[in-house]
Structures are given as C-alpha cells and as structure tokens.
Amino acid sequence: MxxxxxxxxxxxxxxxxxxxxxxxxxxxxxxxxxxxxxxxxxxxxxxxxxxxxxxxxxxxxxxxxxxxxxxxxxxxxxxxxxxxxxxxxxxxxxxxxxxxxxxxxxQHLRQDNPAQYLTVPKAARDLPKNLAVDQVNHLLSFDSSDDILASRDKAILELFYSSGLRLEELVNLNINDIDWQQKLLRVSGKGNKQRIVPVGSVALTAIKHWLNMRPAFCQQLAEADQLALFVSKQHKRISTRQVRQRVQLWAKKQGLSQHLHPHMLRHSFASHMLESSQDLRAVQELLGHANLSTTQVYTHLDFTHLAKVYDSAHPRARKK
The missing domain is CATH 1.10.150 (DNA polymerase; domain 1)
Incomplete structure (x- = not known):
C-alpha cells in the first residue's frame, strides 16, 4: 500500500x-x-x-x-x-x-470499530525542555513602560509563566475572564473545558499596563474581538502565530541561547511549581490535565527529594 x-x-x-x-x-x-x-x-x-x-x-x-x-x-x-x-x-x-x-x-452507520484494536509502535517520550528560574527572570526583565508592543508582549510572557497557559488558551482570553479582586483567571481549555487558575501580582500589573495602552489597537476591532484581552496592531484578536513570533523575538532580544516557544514557558511554570511544592495533584489541576500520568511525564520530578520525604515520613522506611 x-x-x-x-x-x-x-x-x-x-x-x-x-x-x-x-x-x-x-x-x-x-x-x-x-x-x-x-x-x-x-x-x-x-x-x-x-x-x-x-x-x-x-x-x-x-x-x-x-x-x-x-x-x-x-x-x-x-x-x-x-x-x-x-x-x-x-x-x-x-x-x-x-x-x-x-x-x-x-451515528449508527457502522456496528463495529475496525480501528479499535490496531496496535502502534511505542515512542520514546522525551521530557520537555524548560527554562531555569534565572533565565525566566532575565527574559522578563525588559522595560515595557513606553512601548505598546513591548507592553503587550510583557503581559503575554508574564501570563504564560504565571498561570501555565496553553497557547490557544491565552489567545482566546477575554478581558472579563479576569477576576481582579480574587486574582483568578477563567480559562477555556481542551474540549472547551473551563478551569480557574490563579494569576500572580506581577502578571496582573503587566496586564493592567497593557490594558491602559490597548485602546490604540482597538479603533476597528470586529464585534467578536471587542473583549479580546490581547489584540494586534492589525486591530483584531492576536493569533497563535503572532504570539509564537513575539516569544521568539524577545528570547533573541534578551540573549537566550535556546529556541523559545510558548509551550516551554508552560513547562517552566509546571516544573518550577512542582519543584517548590511537590504537589503533583495541584500542578495537574493548574495545567488542566485530565490524567495525572500526563503531568508526571510533562514535568521534571525531583526523585531525590521524594526519596528523602519517603525516608523521613514512612514508618517502615528505615530501621530504628
């Protein structure tokens, strides 16, 4: 064939x-x-x-x-x-x-599923790459006070790292998805499933600064894009392609040696959260993963730390 x-x-x-x-x-x-x-x-x-x-x-x-x-x-x-x-x-x-x-x-068009028992070769699952905390801090250290594009991009980057969003989740955000008082964000994930995630104060400050400048890009917004959180200079909701390009642009401007894409910021969020909290279930909820196994593969588990926790907590871990 x-x-x-x-x-x-x-x-x-x-x-x-x-x-x-x-x-x-x-x-x-x-x-x-x-x-x-x-x-x-x-x-x-x-x-x-x-x-x-x-x-x-x-x-x-x-x-x-x-x-x-x-x-x-x-x-x-x-x-x-x-x-x-x-x-x-x-x-x-x-x-x-x-x-x-x-x-x-x-739809009652077939009585069987001929693909149900097809077997596939197993693929090696590589751990995604992530940035170190110092690299993230350096990436986000640029001044965005007087430049509208820099202000928008700073808010985008801060939000990726603050809340671990997928690319499509970010571009589909609306202004009214933000709960400023509770510092929460309503996100529509895969399969249109909604979840609530926290937003850090630094990210909220960057978003507020961007919203002050946003009207300059809103003169001809289509009705469907009126509430879009992030818009482009073409006066419409920003696209996934544009976000990828801007993330790569700032990585280059800030002197990062590696290729940077939005998903790497999501993974950095997950890795840093897990390293600090060791709470796999919480990270699963924040990422919007349906299965815990997905989170386990997606993040770098610190097995040395887990072994220490086991040794100190389990009643039969060590001889008395």
Whole structure:
C-alpha cells in the first residue's frame, strides 16, 4: 500500500463522513482548529492510501468507510512503518481513526470499530525542555513602560509563566475572564473545558499596563474581538502565530541561547511549581490535565527529594 499524492482530492462518498465528523468535533466537542486540521489530514491521507491500494488490486471490490475492515487499516499502518514514519505520527493517525469510527458507530452507520484494536509502535517520550528560574527572570526583565508592543508582549510572557497557559488558551482570553479582586483567571481549555487558575501580582500589573495602552489597537476591532484581552496592531484578536513570533523575538532580544516557544514557558511554570511544592495533584489541576500520568511525564520530578520525604515520613522506611 503506497502513500498517496497529497494533492489528490477525495470524492464526496469519502469526504462527507469526514466533514460530518469534523463538524461534530468542532461544534459539539469544542476541539481546537489545530486538532481539527490534524484529524482531517490523518483521515484524508488514510482514505487516499486505501483508494490507491484498491486500484492496484485485481477484483479488490469497492472500499468505503462503511465497509473497511481491520485488515485494510493494518495494511495502511504497516506501510507507514515500512516507510519509517515516526511512531508518534502513526499513533496520531490511529487515534484519529478510532475516534472517527467511534463517531460512525454513534451515528449508527457502522456496528463495529475496525480501528479499535490496531496496535502502534511505542515512542520514546522525551521530557520537555524548560527554562531555569534565572533565565525566566532575565527574559522578563525588559522595560515595557513606553512601548505598546513591548507592553503587550510583557503581559503575554508574564501570563504564560504565571498561570501555565496553553497557547490557544491565552489567545482566546477575554478581558472579563479576569477576576481582579480574587486574582483568578477563567480559562477555556481542551474540549472547551473551563478551569480557574490563579494569576500572580506581577502578571496582573503587566496586564493592567497593557490594558491602559490597548485602546490604540482597538479603533476597528470586529464585534467578536471587542473583549479580546490581547489584540494586534492589525486591530483584531492576536493569533497563535503572532504570539509564537513575539516569544521568539524577545528570547533573541534578551540573549537566550535556546529556541523559545510558548509551550516551554508552560513547562517552566509546571516544573518550577512542582519543584517548590511537590504537589503533583495541584500542578495537574493548574495545567488542566485530565490524567495525572500526563503531568508526571510533562514535568521534571525531583526523585531525590521524594526519596528523602519517603525516608523521613514512612514508618517502615528505615530501621530504628
């Protein structure tokens, strides 16, 4: 089974079920644009590969989402393995297929889920990189008092590190999501799940300074963006792409030697919180992780410290 040409288009019989699935994920599950694009890409690539395989087989019959079996999907996954596709990419494709066929089951279009028992190669999970506390302090040490872009960017960087937000969570924030009195922030996370996180005083001060300058970017704001916390000089809600660019710009300006992206600030927040508090459950809640195992992989656990805590606290840890 060969990989298809990426510019090939699917016919309506193959494309319409994908479109219905994406509509469901967007409007009923609240998935992000990035996740929707990823699912669409994985499903369309799978469909095109299976169609190409069918053309090469004599009397292969007419494949379709409604009659695909586990064997056809296995052939596609095996092809990816032979082509040395990364295990994480294969796992993403299998996850998309499982979810898609599960949706078809709910819609009573299929009685089974042929992707349910597909196996994927295990991928090594590298610990994300983070900044040291001194590096974060140096990154955030620039003066933003008289520059509107610097003021906005300072507020963005401070908020990333203060509250451990995801990139999309930050750009979707509105002014009325901030509880100034309680120093709390309402965040809409993955699957449109909301959580409340604290905001540090330094970050709140930076946000207040930015809000004083924000009107200069608000003359032509669309109605949907009127309450956007962070806006661009194009007079609209700031985009994820713009935030990435500005984070990298300030890393360069401040002389950081490593490539910096927003997720690294989120990880730095989690790592520093865990190192100080040793409260894994609290960090899980702050990050908005559904499973504790995600937090364990995502953060650098100080096992030496944990061993000391165990030795000092457990009644049978040491001989008396």
């Amino acid at each position: 060969t990989q298809p040409n990426s510019v090939t288009k699917l016919n309506a019989d193959w494309q319409q079920p994908i479109d219905a699935f994406l509509h469901y994920l967007q409007y009923e599950r609240g998935y992000s644009k990035n996740t929707l694009s990823s699912y669409q890409r994985q499903l369309e690539q799978t469909a095109l590969s299976i169609i190409e395989y069918a053309k090469q087989q004599a009397n292969s019959g007419q494949y379709h989402w409604l009659n695909l079996e586990q064997n056809q999907l296995k052939q596609h996954i095996n092809t990816l393995r032979l082509q040395a596709v990364k295990p994480r990419t294969i796992a993403l494709k299998v996850a998309a297929l499982r979810s898609f066929f599960g949706f078809m089951q709910k």
